[in-house]
Amino acid sequence: MKLTLKIWRQENAAAKGGIQSYPIDGIEGDMSFLEMLDVLNEQLISKGDDPVVFDHDCREGICGSCSLQINGEPHGPDRLITTCQLHMRMFKDGDTITIEPFRAAAFPVIKDLMVDRTAFDRIQQAGGYISVNTSGNTIDANAIPVNKEDADESFNAATCIGCGACVAACKNASAMLFTAAKVSQFALLPQGKVEAATRVLNMVEQMDKEGFGNCTNTGACEVECPKGISLENIARMNREYLSASLKG
Amino acid sequence: MTSSSIARKFAMALSGLFLVLFLGQHFTINLTSVIAPDTFNNWSHFMGTNFLVQAVLQPVLIFGVVFHFIMGFILELQNRRARNVGYASYKGSANASWASRNMIISGLVILAFLVLHFIDFWIPELNIKYLQGDMSGLLESGGGYRYHEELVHKFESHLRVIAYVIAFVLLAIHLWHGFASSFQSVGFNNKYSKGLTSFAKVYAIVIPVGFIFIALYHHINHLIH
Numbered sequence: 001m002k003l004t005l006k007i008w009r010q011e012n013a014a015a016k017g018g019i020q021s022y023p024i025d026g027i028e029g030d031m032s033f034l035e036m037l038d039v040l041n042e043q044l045i046s047k048g049d050d051p052v053v054f055d056h057d058c059r060e061g062i063c064g065s066c067s068l069q070i071n072g073e074p075h076g077p078d079r080l081i082t083t084c085q086l087h088m089r090m091f092k093d094g095d096t097i098t099i100e101p102f103r104a105a106a107f108p109v110i111k112d113l114m115v116d117r118t119a120f121d122r123i124q125q126a127g128g129y130i131s132v133n134t135s136g137n138t139i140d141a142n143a144i145p146v147n148k149e150d151a152d153e154s155f156n157a158a159t160c161i162g163c164g165a166c167v168a169a170c171k172n173a174s175a176m177l178f179t180a181a182k183v184s185q186f187a188l189l190p191q192g193k194v195e196a197a198t199r200v201l202n203m204v205e206q207m208d209k210e211g212f213g214n215c216t217n218t219g220a221c222e223v224e225c226p227k228g229i230s231l232e233n234i235a236r237m238n239r240e241y242l243s244a245s246l247k248g
Numbered sequence: 249m250t251s252s253s254i255a256r257k258f259a260m261a262l263s264g265l266f267l268v269l270f271l272g273q274h275f276t277i278n279l280t281s282v283i284a285p286d287t288f289n290n291w292s293h294f295m296g297t298n299f300l301v302q303a304v305l306q307p308v309l310i311f312g313v314v315f316h317f318i319m320g321f322i323l324e325l326q327n328r329r330a331r332n333v334g335y336a337s338y339k340g341s342a343n344a345s346w347a348s349r350n351m352i353i354s355g356l357v358i359l360a361f362l363v364l365h366f367i368d369f370w371i372p373e374l375n376i377k378y379l380q381g382d383m384s385g386l387l388e389s390g391g392g393y394r395y396h397e398e399l400v401h402k403f404e405s406h407l408r409v410i411a412y413v414i415a416f417v418l419l420a421i422h423l424w425h426g427f428a429s430s431f432q433s434v435g436f437n438n439k440y441s442k443g444l445t446s447f448a449k450v451y452a453i454v455i456p457v458g459f460i461f462i463a464l465y466h467h468i469n470h471l472i473h
Contacts, residue, residue, distance in 0.1 A: 008336070019336055072339030098337040105332045171340060171349055172327035176253075204252055213330030214253045214323050216351065217429035223343035232437045239435030241254045 001027040001088065004096040005040065007052055010109050013116075017109065019098070029089030033076060034059060034066060036088050037099075053112040059084040061226065064161030067168070068113055069100040074165035074224045082163060082226045102168035106175070106210040119210040120162050120178060126206035127199035128182040130191050150188045157184035159227045166221035166229075172213030177221035179207045180233035187240050197244035204241055256323060261433035263316040264426050268451070270309055271423075275455050281399055282465050289393035293385040296373065296395075317359060324352045347425040354422035361415030368402055403466035412463045416456040423452035 002025050010017025024043070027036050034056050041051035057065035066083040070076035076086040091097060099113065107115040132139070146154075160181035167175050183200050186192025192199070215234060222231045277295070281288040295301050340349050347354070376382050387394045403409055427448035431441060 006336070069335060069337075072335060072337040073342050077342075100335055100337065103331050103333055103335055105330050109333075169343055171331075171344070173330040174253075174327075204254055208251075208253050211330060212253075213327035214257055215433075216257075216323070216327070216348065217425070217432050218344035218348040220340070220343040231432065235432050235435050235437030237435075238254055238258065238433060241252070242258060242435055245255070 001093045003027055006098045008100045009112055012111055013108050027088050031088045032084055033086040034084050053114045055114050061085045064163035067102045069102060069168055071098055074168035075226055080226060080228055102164050104167045104173035106212050117164050123179055123203055123206045127202040144190050146189055154185050154188040157181045157233055160229050165224045169220040169224035172216055174215045175207050175212040176215035176234050177229055179203050180237035181229045183237045183240060184233040197247060200240040200244050257433045260319050261430035263312050264430050266312045268427055271455055275458050278462050281396055282462055285396040289395050292395035293393055320355050347421045354418040357415055357418040400466050403463055404470045409463050409467045413460050416460045420452055420456035427452050
C-alpha cells in the first residue's frame with residue numbers, strides 16, 4: 001500500500017509547528033497504525049532525519065498511551081479501539097492520511113504528536129480514589145454486598161483508560177466524559193459513597209481549572225471513546241455535582 | 249458553584265426549558281389566530297394588559313431570553329479558548345449531529361429573528377400602549393380589537409414570511425438538540441429518558457412547523473383575497 005502521510009511536526013512546546021508530507025510505501029493491511037509509523041521512523045532515522053515523536057506503550061488497547069487525531073477523528077475511523085489497535089486495512093492504497101496531536105489548551109504539545117495529558121492525572125488526584133487504610137487491616141472486598149447492576153455500571157465506568165479521545169473529539173475540548181467516568185466508578189459503590197460529595201466537587205473544580213471546555217451534549221466523546229464509556233455517566237456526574245452543591 | 253462548568257450548563261438547560269415552555273404558550277395563542285380570531289383577540293388583549301403578565305411574567309421572560317443568549321455567548325467563547333490551536337482536519341460529522349455542533353449559529357439566527365420580531369410587534373405595541381396611552385386594544389376604525397388585524401397585516405409581506413420561515417427552521421434545529429439535551433444537563437437520565445427525548449424531538453418539530461403554518465396561512469389567505 002502506498003500512502004501520503006501529512007503529519008504535524010513541532011520541535012517543542014514553544015515552537016511553531018506545521019504539517020509536513022511524507023510519502024510511504026510497502027504498508028501492509030495487517031500492520032497496526034503505530035507499526036506503520038515505526039516503518040516511517042526507521043526510514044527517517046536511516047536518512048538522518050528526526051523521527052516523528054508519538055506516545056505509545058502497551059500496544060494492546062489497555063494503557064491509554066497512544067493518542068493521535070487521524071483524518072479528523074481521535075484513534076482514527078474505526079470504533080471502540082485505540083490507535084494501536086487500528087489496522088492499516090482501514091485505509092486504501094493511495095490514501096492521504098492527516099495525523100495530528102490531540103488538540104486542547106489543557107493538552108499542550110510536548111513534541112510532534114506527543115501531548116502532555118497530566119491534566120487528567122491532576123483531576124484524578126483531586127478525588128478519584130477512596131480513603132482506606134490498607135496497611136495491616138485490609139477489608140475483604142466481598143464483605144460489603146453490592147448489587148449486580150451497580151457493580152456492572154461501576155465496572156463499565158472504570159474501563160476508562162484516560163486516553164483523552166473524549167477531549168480530542170469534543171468540539172469544546174471538554175473533559176466531562178473522563179471526569180464523569182472517574183466520578184461514577186466510585187459513586188456507584190458503597191465504598192465510594194462516603195466521599196462522593198467532596199469527590200465530585202473537587203474533581204469538577206480541578207477539571208475547570210485545567211482549562212477544559214464546557215460540555216454541550218454533542219455526544220462526540222461517547223462515539224469516539226475506545227472503551228464505549230456512556231454519556232449516562234455525565235448525567236450522573238451532573239446529578240452528583242448538583243446535589244453535592246446544594247448540600248453545601 | 250455558579251462559576252463551575254456544570255452549574256453553567258445547568259443554568260443554560262433551565263433557561264432553555266423555560267423558553268421552551270414559553271414557546272408552547274405563544275404557539276397555542278397564535279394558533280387561535282387561524283381557528284378562532286375572536287379568541288385570539290381576547291387572549292392578546294388579556295396578555296397585553298393583565299398586570300401579572302405584564303409586570304411579572306414579561307420581565308421574567310425577558311430575563312430568561314437575555315440570560316440564555318449571554319450565557320450561550322460566554323460558553324461559546326470559553327469553549328473556543330479551550331482549543332487554542334485548531335485541527336487541520338476535524339471530522340465533526342463523524343460523531344455528532346450538525347444541530348448539536350452549531351447551536352451558536354442557530355442561536356444567532358434566532359437572535360436576529362427576535363430583533364425583527366420585536367420591531368414588528370413589541371415596539372409598535374409599546375408605542376400604542378405607553379406612548380400614545382391607548383390601552384383599549386381597539387381598532388381606530390372601530391369594530392373590535394386590533395390584534396388579529398395587525399397580525400394578518402404583518403404577514404402580507406413576502407420578505408417577512410420568508411424571514412420567519414427561515415428563522416423557524418433554525419429554531420427547529422436549535423430545539424432538536426437543545427430541548428432533549430437539557431434533560432442530560434440537569435442530570436436526568438433514567439428509564440423515562442427515552443420517552444422524554446422522543447417527546448422533545450417531536451416538540452422541536454411540531455412547534456416551529458406550527459409557527460410556519462400560521463405565517464403561511466395568513467400569507468396565502470392574503471394572496472387569495
